[in-house]
Amino acid sequence: MELTALTAAALAEKIQKKELTAKAAVQACLQQMRRLEPELNSFVTIDEKGALAQAEEVQQKIDAGELTGPLAGVPIALKDNLCTEGLRTTCSSRMLEQFTPGYTAEAVRRLQKAGMIILGKTNMDEFAMGSTTETSYFGATKNPWNLAHVPGGSSGGSCAAVAAEECFLALGSDTGGSIRQPSAFCGVTGIKPTYGTVSRYGLIAYGSSLDQIGPIARDVMDCALLLDVIAGWDAKDSTSIRQDGAGGMPPGGYGFAEALRAEEAAGMVKCLQGLRIGIPRDYFGQGLDPEVKTSVLAAAQTLACLGAEVEEFHLGLVDYAIPAYYVIACAEASSNLARFDGVKYGHRAAAYEGLHQMYKRTRSEGFGPEVKRRIMLGAFVLSSGYYDAYYLKALRTKALIKQEFDKAFARYDLLLGPTAPTTAPRLGESLADPIQMYLGDVYTVAVNLAGLPSMSLSCGIDPAGLPIGLQLIADCFGESRLLRAAYALEQTRTERRCPLAQTEQPGAEQTIFAPAGPSDAGSEPAERSE
Amino acid sequence: MSQQEKERNVQAVPPKHVISDDTIEYVGILAKLDLSEQEREQAKEDMGRMLDYIDKLNALNTKDVEPMTHIFPLENVFREDRITNGDGRQAALKNAPVQKNGSFQVPKTVDDDRAARVKVSGQ
Numbered sequence: 146m147e148l149t150a151l152t153a154a155a156l157a158e159k160i161q162k163k164e165l166t167a168k169a170a171v172q173a174c175l176q177q178m179r180r181l182e183p184e185l186n187s188f189v190t191i192d193e194k195g196a197l198a199q200a201e202e203v204q205q206k207i208d209a210g211e212l213t214g215p216l217a218g219v220p221i222a223l224k225d226n227l228c229t230e231g232l233r234t235t236c237s238s239r240m241l242e243q244f245t246p247g248y249t250a251e252a253v254r255r256l257q258k259a260g261m262i263i264l265g266k267t268n269m270d271e272f273a274m275g276s277t278t279e280t281s282y283f284g285a286t287k288n289p290w291n292l293a294h295v296p297g298g299s300s301g302g303s304c305a306a307v308a309a310e311e312c313f314l315a316l317g318s319d320t321g322g323s324i325r326q327p328s329a330f331c332g333v334t335g336i337k338p339t340y341g342t343v344s345r346y347g348l349i350a351y352g353s354s355l356d357q358i359g360p361i362a363r364d365v366m367d368c369a370l371l372l373d374v375i376a377g378w379d380a381k382d383s384t385s386i387r388q389d390g391a392g393g394m395p396p397g398g399y400g401f402a403e404a405l406r407a408e409e410a411a412g413m414v415k416c417l418q419g420l421r422i423g424i425p426r427d428y429f430g431q432g433l434d435p436e437v438k439t440s441v442l443a444a445a446q447t448l449a450c451l452g453a454e455v456e457e458f459h460l461g462l463v464d465y466a467i468p469a470y471y472v473i474a475c476a477e478a479s480s481n482l483a484r485f486d487g488v489k490y491g492h493r494a495a496a497y498e499g500l501h502q503m504y505k506r507t508r509s510e511g512f513g514p515e516v517k518r519r520i521m522l523g524a525f526v527l528s529s530g531y532y533d534a535y536y537l538k539a540l541r542t543k544a545l546i547k548q549e550f551d552k553a554f555a556r557y558d559l560l561l562g563p564t565a566p567t568t569a570p571r572l573g574e575s576l577a578d579p580i581q582m583y584l585g586d587v588y589t590v591a592v593n594l595a596g597l598p599s600m601s602l603s604c605g606i607d608p609a610g611l612p613i614g615l616q617l618i619a620d621c622f623g624e625s626r627l628l629r630a631a632y633a634l635e636q637t638r639t640e641r642r643c644p645l646a647q648t649e650q651p652g653a654e655q656t657i658f659a660p661a662g663p664s665d666a667g668s669e670p671a672e673r674s675e
Numbered sequence: 676m677s678q679q680e681k682e683r684n685v686q687a688v689p690p691k692h693v694i695s696d697d698t699i700e701y702v703g704i705l706a707k708l709d710l711s712e713q714e715r716e717q718a719k720e721d722m723g724r725m726l727d728y729i730d731k732l733n734a735l736n737t738k739d740v741e742p743m744t745h746i747f748p749l750e751n752v753f754r755e756d757r758i759t760n761g762d763g764r765q766a767a768l769k770n771a772p773v774q775k776n777g778s779f780q781v782p783k784t785v786d787d788d789r790a791a792r793v794k795v796s797g798q
Contacts, residue, residue: 247766340746354745383752384745468729479706486707488779493772500782505709517708518721524705525698525722538732540742545735547743579721580728596746621746 147648148173149310153219153367156313160207160218167200167207167218167262170313174220174264177311181645186286187296187306189225190233191265196220199262206260215370215402217260222312224303225266226273227253227358228347232263236349237281238271240491240511250347251382252316252358252375259374264312267302271513272482273323273351275299276582277575280515285572288330289645290611294569297327303361304331310646314371315361320352321470322564322589324359325601329564329614332603332643334368334631335361339621340596341386344379350481352474353384355593365602365632369401372624376401404625405632416633418452420626423557425460428588434567440605440613441563444634448561451633458556461549465542466591467583471519472526472539473594478516479523485511518579547595554620559630562588564601564614588616598624602631606641690723692730 148170151159159165175193182188200220206212223229226236228246235241249257256263270280278301279285286301288294289309296305300317304327307315317324319337328335336359343358350356360371376399379385408416424445429438449455487493487507494506512520526535553560565585575582592599598619605613619627699719703710710718764777773780 244770247763247769380752380754384747384749386747462735465732465735468731471725472729472732483707487772488781489767490770491772497782500784501707502709503782504707505703508707509709512708514714514717517706517710517714518718520706521699521702521708521718522722522725525702528701528705535726535729537742538737539729540744541737541740542732542735544740544743545737547746580724583728 147310149177149313149646150642151313152364153216153313153362154370157214157216157219161213167204167220168197170218171196171200171220171262171264174310174312177309177646178264180648181289181309181311184287184292185289185305185309185311185645186284187267187302187309187311188222188265189235189237189268189281189283189302192232192263195232196262196264203260203262212260214259214374216314216374218262219313220262220264221256221371222264222267222303222306222315223253224269224300224315224317226269226318226349226351227266227316228349229253229263229266232266234266234349235282236272237269237283238511238513238516239282240485240508241349242282242492244490246347248347250358251344251379253347255375255377256316261314261374267300267306267315269302270299270323271516272349272478273299273318273320274478274515274519275576276322276326276585277570277572278302278305278327279572279576280513282513287572288569288611289643290332291569291609292645294571294611295330295575297330297565297569299323299327300335300361301327301331304328304333304335307331307333307361307363308643308646310643313363314367316358316371316375317361318348318351318356318358319593320355320474321593322586324361325589325599325614325616326565326586328361328601329603329616330569330612332606332612332614332641333361333363334365334600334602335359336368336372336600336624336627337592337598338372338376338624339386339598340593341384342376342598342624344377344382344385346379346381350477352477352593353481354477355470355474357593365628365635366402366405368600369405369628369632373399373401399624401625401628405628408629408632416451417448417630420453420559420630421557422448422453422455422559422561422630423458423460423553424455424561425463425553426457427460427463428562432566432584432587433563434607436605436607437563437565437567437613440607441561441615444604444615445561447634447637448630451637453630455561458553460553460560462542462546463587463591466546466594467587469539469542469546470586470590470594471522471583472535473543475519475523476527476536476539477523479520479527482512482516482520487511515576515579543594546591550591550595550597550620558619558623558626560618562616562618564588564616568607568609568611568613592618596621598622598627600627600631602634603638604634690720690727692723692726694719694723694726
């Protein structure tokens with residue numbers, strides 16, 4: 146097997162056992178980038194020299210027995226809205242094309258402390274505003290499963306890079322689905338943690354009350370390991386949650402991965418016994434692609450076979466989540482992005498008369514159309530005369546949506562639905578009609594409004610060869626529950642690598658869910674089709 | 676013109692919310708954006724359509740519902756007023772689009788007459 150196909154956990158283990166070096170892992174990633182980046186474009190900045198230097202340093206610490214963590218020596222990619230000291234951070238915007246932060250985001254600092262190696266910064270929708278990674282100033286990222294399609298967004302670069310095996314893990318950020326939706330489109334696993342679980346210090350803000358940083362990986366265990374590294378209270382983020390036992394948080398860390406290992410050791414037999422899973426009927430209505438529906442319901446069947454009690458129910462207010470989300474997110478964006486004024490950092494227009502024209506020209510040149518659209522809508526809904534009718538109305542709606550989830554979690558431990566209504570659309574199809582694009586976020590945005598943890602997991606492949614994702618949602622602080630169900634589900638699935646990632650001739654492949662096995666032309670073993 | 680654009684033009688029904696030139700001018704001032712004629716027209720239409728869509732919220736009775744800004748109760752976070760970070764002056768200035776004498780340089784914000792008056796009244 147090629148080195149890049151290893152899970153992060155397996156790689157780190159081999160590095161600890163001296164079967165592999167951190168440098169070899171970095172070189173394998175760089176090699177993969179050299180082969181794929183000209184077409185894929187998952188990265189805005191590749192820090193080849195820096196990564197090799199980090200590998201050297203980390204390897205020494207591993208050899209000295211100073212770094213023994215489960216992800217030590219693992220190369221990782223970062224969404225380009227996470228500040229990295231000395232390494233350009235652009236938010237995929239012309240505004241920050243030349244910006245080199247003077248400090249490192251807390252989540253990234255935790256990765257470094259754990260001995261992980263930063264490969265570079267991944268492409269995204271400009272300032273995380275978009276669902277396709279096409280609004281990037283640096284050009285669109287392609288979907289590694291089918292290069293004519295988008296990878297989703299806004300963390301499209303991170304998800305594409307993980308799927309294409311240009312890195313073993315990545316960090317993304319999720320304001321309205323920006324980790325989960327591209328994870329679904331790229332066939333990887335991503336978590337949006339409970340609001341406040343991961344410090345937002347050093348994450349360039351979009352919608353501060355909604356933004357969360359989260360892990361992206363090829364499997365559930367890797368996701369859990371990465372979440373263990375980045376989660377935790379931070380004095381530098383006032384909305385970060387203390388792990389002191391209050392609010393249902395275990396003292397002394399989360400131990401997500403440890404819990405999974407215990408589960409695994411116990412044999413995973415009927416491991417979901419007693420777990421109550423609700424399927425919101427409202428997530429399976431109009432606009433849902435039949436292939437996606439079939440695949441997600443097959444997964445529900447599998448969960449039931451594993452012992453979970455699965456039933457349908459009515460989740461209210463589903464249609465109100467998108468309008469409420471766009472009012473709140475754009476309002477916060479208009480305020481957050483006011484800092485880009487051409488004074489202290491970022492782009493400044495070349496010619497202007499006076500301060501105000503400098504501001505206006507700078508911002509008009511520095512921001513792309515989608516960012517301008519959202520800033521203007523945000524400024525409008527916050528302006529006097531409209532504040533009550535739009536902004537406060539949206540905040541009241543948010544309160545009601547939260548209540549609907551509270552009701553649901555009184556009856557269920559987890560909710561299950563599709564991550565997105567379709568698989569990845571073709572490049573160039575989405576931006577012409579913004580509202581149509583926003584509607585694609587129907588299943589993901591409510592989770593951010595209610596601050597809930599949620600994860601997307603691959604559950605099948607459509608006839609065009611594009612991955613299908615399902616979404617599990619838990620009540621606040623229910624990450625371990627999410628991971629447990631996802632892990633159990635994953636055990637029933639046969640691994641399927643993204644064909645583009647493979648440099649060796651692919652061997653026999655099987656459908657992703659062994660028991661359900663719907664007809665899937667692409668799943669025929671290679672030998673038979675010859 | 677792409678297929679999408681064609682379809683969009685065929686479907687185009689004018690938005691119910693008509694955004695006036697004055698409104699878009701005002702939003703431009705608030706958002707500090709200088710829009711071209713074409714951008715301005717597009718913005719009027721896009722905002723109108725978005726507001727039409729957001730009007731969906733009006734179907735929801737939110738009387739007596741408190742606006743919810745954060746999911747968890749937020750409390751002020753206090754710390755000792757002690758400097759913990761070092762002197763970041765050089766690092767901060769490194770990204771300055773224009774700098775002068777160790778400071779960020781901006782266009783003149785106070786004209787000479789007013790500056791002179793301020794100086795006089797300050798004496």
